[in-house]
Amino acid sequence: MYGNVVRYLVFAGFLISSFTAVITPQHLYARPLAAPPAAPRGGLTLTINASAGQHPISPHIYGINFAPADLATDLNLPVNRWGGNATTRYNWQVDATNLASDWFFENYPNENANPGNLPFGSDSDEFVQQNLTTGTESLLTIPMTGWAAKTRANVLCGFSIAKYGSQQERDPWHKDCGNGIDLNGDPIMGNDPLDANTPVDETFVQGWIAHLMGQYGAAAAGGVQFYALDNEPMLWDYTHRDVHPDPTSYDEMRDRTYLYAAAIKAADPTAQTLGPVLYGWTAYFYSALDWAAGGAWWNNPIDRLAHDDIPFTDWYLQQMLAYEQQHGTRILDYLDLHYYPAAPGVTLSPAGDANTQALRLRSTRSLWDPTYVDESWIGQSGYPPVALIPRMHDWVDNNYPGTKTAVTEYNWGALDHINGALAQADVLGIFGREGLDLATLWAGPAADEPGAYAFRLYRNYDGQGHTFGDTSVNASSSNQAQLSVYAARRSSDGALTIMVINKSGASQTANINISGFSSASSAQVFRYSPANLNQIVPLASQPVGAGGFTAAFPANAITLFVLPFSFTPTAFVYLPAILR
DSSP: OHHHHHHHHHHHHTTOSOOOOOSOGGGSOOOOOOOOOOOOTTOEEEEEETTSSOEEOOGGGGEEESOOHHHHHHTTOSEEEEOSGGGTTOBTTTTEEEOGGGTTTBEEEOOOSOGGGTTTTOHHHHHHHHHHHHTOEEEEEEOOSSEEEOOSSSOOBSSBHHHHOOBSOBOSSSTTBBOSBBTTSOBOOSOOGGGTEEEOOHHHHHHHHHHHHHHHOOGGGTSOOEEEEOSOGGGHHHHTTTTOOSOOOHHHHHHHHHHHHHHHHHHOTTOEEEEEEEOSHHHHHOOHHHHTTOSSGGGSOHHHHTTTTOOHHHHHHHHHHHHHHHHSOOOOOEEEEEEOOOSTTTTTOOOOSHHHHHHHHHHGGGGTOTTOOOSSHHHHTTOOOOOHHHHHHHHHHHHSTTOEEEEEEEOOSOTTSHHHHHHHHHHHHHHHHHTOOEEEESSOOOTTSHHHHHHHHHHOTTSSSOOOOSEEEEEEETTTTTEEEEEEEOTTTOOEEEEEEEOSSSOEEEEEEEESOOBOSEEEEEEEETTEEEEEEEEEEEEOBTTEEEEEEOTTOEEEEEEOBOOOHHHHTTHHHHHO
16 A cells, blocks of 8 residues: 555656645755745744754643533534532532622522423533533533532522521512621621522442433544543632531542442543643642631641642542552543732733733743742742643643643733733643643633634634644743744644744744754744734735745734645655655
């Protein structure tokens, strides 16, 4: 068969001068190209080595929470997460949930066109069905507190004013529902969880998975691929204190994970699990039982010290390894953390003033840079650099090798502004370069907002479904704070894609030096900038020389270069060696 392929390609080589192909370029001779124009003095340098640092970019890093169908279709969205506080007590049987501390600990039924047909046609069913329609994987949150919303028949709440007395706040539309804080400012204790909830266990979860598999098949057959082990459990004694008033401990997290993750794997062995879904920095190292002591609790973290002073994430992964060694089954597939930058005015915030915008763009360094001192209470408290993704890899390598990494909630804010789009594009580039396996943005942008265009640059930059490459290659900038650069090879056609983000606030010019790649004589150019916030604009082709090219980058612009792979007749002579 290979001989026929070679003969065909050799013949075709006499008919065309070049075409794109998925062949590693270092095996081939490239025809000489014109030299790039001379670099201006004082310009920056971007260096791309397409034959070095190669590793796959997981498509799942481009996920969103609760993405609507139109945006998911436009982005060819890889994964859509059903998450957040309201999913912790979701009752799939009656299609109702409890909004916890987000809204007066109230039960609410989801809108349903045919409630008499439940559990079929529930909100979660429609979520999965939408994802199947858009070609998106589903990530569902599995309840693990032992409680679910009681009924969809009427609005019930955890802290009835009639039952528990006057409270500091009440729901203006359901005035018997309070916030669980008495007039003295103290949390109301001793409420009855049965007021608004019903007890459930792991069989409730298995019933849900069986229901989903009955409609959509197992994960391996195209059904629900991912299940998260609840949501931010170290905050349960606050967010869900009407049913979980006690602070979550090391041991509780292990025991609940063993129980529920094993139940998931028993129901669908082909599904992937994500945990422990921690809310942020402090929970990576301690439990809620540690900080419940108050005061300078970090000087005497009772729960951590009771577990040999091992930071929580390390300990949790060790327990998951111990389970696999004992039972022969991996019940945790992804180390899943949430990460919201702690720098003031950044997370889930408007663009802010010039100083805040500059801080937003600097703070993306907390995802990877071991020299970056976090510009927040984290850095001010003397903690080591966050360097989140390398830290996650170290946790896995040291405690449970083979576990993948996920960040299922993050948000750098300002998604309605070019500043937020710059940060979001930078974050997505970092995820790919640093080898994160899965990520889902919380509070995603509307389809017409700048943040959505940051995703489009990676997922559908030309409206024709073309994407950033799926194999990361070495890319560096002489000043990453001014011009960030990310590069990747695209397996579908061998193209080299280069993303350049101008974070400097001023126009920049740079030499782009390219090695390890046989390029055509010109590159496609696409740009998103303040000049047109409603479109990724295709620009005139960029001439490419033997060693690269020089280009100008407007302030606050994101520029994508697509360099076709040059496949010449001369190269065909070497195809038999490649195919042997």
